[in-house]
Amino acid sequence: MLETYWDPVWLTLKLALLTTTVLLMVGTPIAWWLARSRHWSRQPIAAMVALPLVLPPTVLGFYLLLVLGPNGWVGQLTQSMGLGLLPFTFEGLVVASVLYSLPFTVQPLQNAFEAISEGFLEAAATLRAGPVDRFFFVVIPLARNGFITASVLTFAHTIGEFGVILMIGGNIPGETKVLSVAIYDHVESLEYTQAHWLSAGMVAFSFIVLVTLYALNGRTRMGAFR
Amino acid sequence: MTSGFTTSKGWLLAILISLSPALRAGEVSVAVAANFTDTTRTLASHFEQETGHTVSASFGSTGKLYAQIKNGAPFDVFMAADIRRPERIEQEGDGVASSRFTYARGKLALWSPKPEAFDSAPHYLTEQTFARLAIANPKTAPYGLAAQQALEQMNLWSSLQPKLVRGDSIAQTFQFVASGNAQAGFVALSQVKAWPEEKGTLWPVPQNYYQPIDQQAILLDRASNNDAAKAWLAFLKSPAALSIIQDYGYDTVE
Numbered sequence: 001m002l003e004t005y006w007d008p009v010w011l012t013l014k015l016a017l018l019t020t021t022v023l024l025m026v027g028t029p030i031a032w033w034l035a036r037s038r039h040w041s042r043q044p045i046a047a048m049v050a051l052p053l054v055l056p057p058t059v060l061g062f063y064l065l066l067v068l069g070p071n072g073w074v075g076q077l078t079q080s081m082g083l084g085l086l087p088f089t090f091e092g093l094v095v096a097s098v099l100y101s102l103p104f105t106v107q108p109l110q111n112a113f114e115a116i117s118e119g120f121l122e123a124a125a126t127l128r129a130g131p132v133d134r135f136f137f138v139v140i141p142l143a144r145n146g147f148i149t150a151s152v153l154t155f156a157h158t159i160g161e162f163g164v165i166l167m168i169g170g171n172i173p174g175e176t177k178v179l180s181v182a183i184y185d186h187v188e189s190l191e192y193t194q195a196h197w198l199s200a201g202m203v204a205f206s207f208i209v210l211v212t213l214y215a216l217n218g219r220t221r222m223g224a225f226r
Numbered sequence: 227m228t229s230g231f232t233t234s235k236g237w238l239l240a241i242l243i244s245l246s247p248a249l250r251a252g253e254v255s256v257a258v259a260a261n262f263t264d265t266t267r268t269l270a271s272h273f274e275q276e277t278g279h280t281v282s283a284s285f286g287s288t289g290k291l292y293a294q295i296k297n298g299a300p301f302d303v304f305m306a307a308d309i310r311r312p313e314r315i316e317q318e319g320d321g322v323a324s325s326r327f328t329y330a331r332g333k334l335a336l337w338s339p340k341p342e343a344f345d346s347a348p349h350y351l352t353e354q355t356f357a358r359l360a361i362a363n364p365k366t367a368p369y370g371l372a373a374q375q376a377l378e379q380m381n382l383w384s385s386l387q388p389k390l391v392r393g394d395s396i397a398q399t400f401q402f403v404a405s406g407n408a409q410a411g412f413v414a415l416s417q418v419k420a421w422p423e424e425k426g427t428l429w430p431v432p433q434n435y436y437q438p439i440d441q442q443a444i445l446l447d448r449a450s451n452n453d454a455a456k457a458w459l460a461f462l463k464s465p466a467a468l469s470i471i472q473d474y475g476y477d478t479v480e
Contacts, residue, residue, distance in 0.1 A: 069405050085358075170360070171391070185365065187293065189365045
């Protein structure tokens, strides 16, 4: 019994951690480009990144099922690579979560990058710092808050994901049955005790995450005025 | 319509007629187990033409609908895919006792949209050359429970565990299979009958492999005076309705 209780918890944490890691790698260059580029395609791409904020999760779930399924182009690609199909797998959930949480990574990072004045970068360049050095030793420290906010929001948002996972997950214990789906399952089966345990845990967890986030932001803001 | 009634007496009559529940076209809101979705749509259009009442139907797994009713969902009639939930509704005082009856007996089928996906279903289930097999969630969907019973009967329940995907209702289960994301699945025979494409592979599961799926309906307490709801239940027992239900592959008891 203990095992089935903790299974969805570990699975959810694993999914959130992996999604956050992937998104920091994918989202950082996108955010940097959005913050610095003057190209005409900047606005349309910014809008595309923000789409998951406004679309119902069912839209994303529907298209993922089509595209990742046996007749979709990604589905055919993964099959020809011998990877099988992504729906109903943990990997499929990672793909879905990356798309679903993309704006939660990109937007805080973009804001942080936009706040960095060109002057710092030019100063670093005159000291013969190359683009890579400038990024790692100037941009990342200056955008530290942006990175923290992006990571925490992405992590928390992935944990709160439900609709997309219900549509492409298939409710498989240990593989796709994450916390939110487990709670839904318990509620639908009128197993309110189990639903209470998991739900109360989620409330406490989310509260702690947000308090930590606010505390971190508050401290660094005060630090800046010191 | 009221243009003919110019006198005050005429108005009074019109108002009285519109207030009289027996003459007014009513509304019935029905919570229907997902396997009966297409059948309900066909039945409802006949019923609406015949009586002038309107039917508003919500579809979901029996367990989910039961939970919604227990939490005060505004339904007049509950059409489950088992006996257990309507019985509980009755025992818990949320339904009209004398109204409960079996409106259909469902059949379970193993289905794949691919032609010649398998020759022998038991062989196919033992070989497990497929990546995913879809069933409905046994906890909330009676067809999922029947699928579990059938697989247990064939001694395949535990060996199939890693390949099983569970649909939220039998409707989602069917969608998993129809979209090809699961190669085959245990669905309701009625869903295959309603599927527009002829091709595909079907194995009606022998009915002694699972407990009979007797699907019961019950009039819910809040609708004990709703004539449209009563008319709907009566209509379900009519020969016209029974023949529609049979056309979708169900057995009927009466």
